[in-house]
Amino acid sequence: MKGYTRPLFLVLVVLFLDQVIKFWVKLNMTLGQEFKIVGNRALIHFTxxxxMAFGMEFGGESGKLALSVFRILAVLGIGYGLVYMIKRKYHRGLILCVSLIFAGAVGNIIDSTFYGMIFSESTWYEKAVLFPAGGGYSSIFHGKVVDMFYFPLLQGTFPSWFPLWSNEEFIFFRPVFNLADSAISVGVIIILIFQKRYFKEEVQESASYHSEVIEE
Incomplete structure (x- = not known):
């Protein structure tokens, strides 16, 4: 288990916190309900x-099923890559970033795979119920992903001279997201920032490994 402890711990912590937050929101808030954290700039807004991530859509029921299957295949691929990196002793920072991405992907898969089976429908007037007597609101792979973090830091209207969006309202940051989305984003961003450090070491180690094989 050497080398697996920290990545596994990180994955379990992210998954646990992600699901605890989602369960709380699902069971204690109606759809569209929100709580202010820092005025109108940071809110818990249930949607x-x-x-996909950050509220993007993907074409109807068939699209939903295709997306769920794609997510599962992608997670299997990421999981395989993570194990490979740990075995080959890749840079610890890279391994932890991939662990974040893996945990975030699994977190949203849990929603889309199982939530339709274990929760009743959340509406604008009623909170969801866990394991309702009449069954869940949907079937396996057709659940909805729960989002709640909303940070409309800047709000205003584009000036009349602005191209394409003149006089239209703008909000930054508009998407509502969850902890799993955040884990994926943080993992990707850190990899992009430190990619030279992460992958430079791997190229050097790979070259050293191949030279040792040739000498043998």
Whole structure:
């Protein structure tokens, strides 16, 4: 288990916190309900989406099923890559970043795979119920992803001279997201920032490994 402890711990912590937050929101808030954290700049706003991260959509029921299957295949690929990196002793920072991405992907898969089976429908007037007597609101792979973090830091209207969006309202940051989305984003951003450090070491180690094989 040497080398697996920290990545496994990180994955379990992210998954646990992600699901605790989602369960609390699902069971204690109605759809569209929100709580202010820091005025109007940071809110808990309950919404659900049928598609990808940050509320993006992906075409109807068939699209939903295709997306769920794609997510599972992608997670299997990421999981395989993570184990490979640990075995080959890749840079610890890279391994932890991939662990964040893996945990975030699994977190949203849990929603889309199982939430439709274990929760009743959340509406604008009623909170969801866990394991309702009449069954869940949907079937396996057709659950909705729960989102709740909303940070509309800047709000205003584009000036009349602005191209394409003149006189239209703008909000930054508009998407509502969850902890799993955040884990994926943080993992990707850190990899992009430190990619030279992460991958330079791997190229050097790979070259050293191949030279040792040739000498033998």
């Amino acid at each position: 659900e989406n049928n598609g």
